[in-house]
Amino acid sequence: MGALVKTEQPDPAAPRDEAQYLTFVLGEEMFAMDILGIKEIIQYGHVTGVPMMPTFVRGVINLRGAVVPVVDLAARFGRPVAKVTRRSCIVILETRSEQGAQDVGVLVDAVSAVLTIPAAEIEPPPSFGGGIRADFIGGMAKVEGRFVIVLNVDRVLSVEEMALLSRGGDPGEAAS
Incomplete structure (x- = not known):
């Protein structure tokens, strides 16, 4: 009989030479x-x-x-609520917080592709305004001559911050 070999899942927080990213469109x-x-x-x-x-x-x-909340990503970024079209999709993500794992759906205008992006091709987020909160941006990747905003999903979909906002609190309290 063969030996049981345990394969380890990659740690999402560990630095990687390259990673796969789902690209999608919000507005333009x-x-x-x-x-x-x-x-x-x-x-x-x-x-x-x-x-x-x-x-x-x-x-x-x-x-x-299972009951899964759906977040309109455009509205989360302070933009007008997204118009639903036949290309609109909900991306189901697993987020982690102090309360454990939670599935959250994210409404996007259209899904584009899954791309492998080398870590060296992702620049730090700009220090000036980019239309969305700086802590929501994990980096800027250049793909086919176009900049792609790499999201920090844990910050964008912070369950604690969204719960605080639903109670009318200050989102700065959730970050501390």
């Missing part, structure tokens, strides 16, 4: 997120609104019996 801009936290991509379907939520929380969906 291209964004990317590391695929390690992505569980699946689904077509935009029926979203049930939840009263008293921030405008960037579209509502919840039933995903195989």
Whole structure:
């Protein structure tokens, strides 16, 4: 009988020479997120609104019996609420917080591709305004002559910060 070999999953926080990113479009801009936290991509379907939520929380969906909140990424960035088209998708991500793992859906205008981007091709985020909060940006990658904003998904989808905002609190309190 053969020996049981345990394969280790890569640590998402460990530095890597290159990583795979899902690229997607919001408005006219291209964004990317590391695929390690992505569980699946689904077509935009029926979203049930939840009263008293921030405008960037579209509502919840039933995903195989689990209640999953859906965040409108454009609205999360302080832009107008996204218009749903036939290319609109919900990217299901697993986020981690002090309370444990939580699935969150992210509404995007369109999914583009999965790209392998070398770490050397990702520059630090600019120190000046880029239309979204600086702590939401993990870096700037140059792909085919175009800049792609690499998101810091843990900050964008901070469950603690979104819960604080739904109660009318100051998001600066969640970062401390």
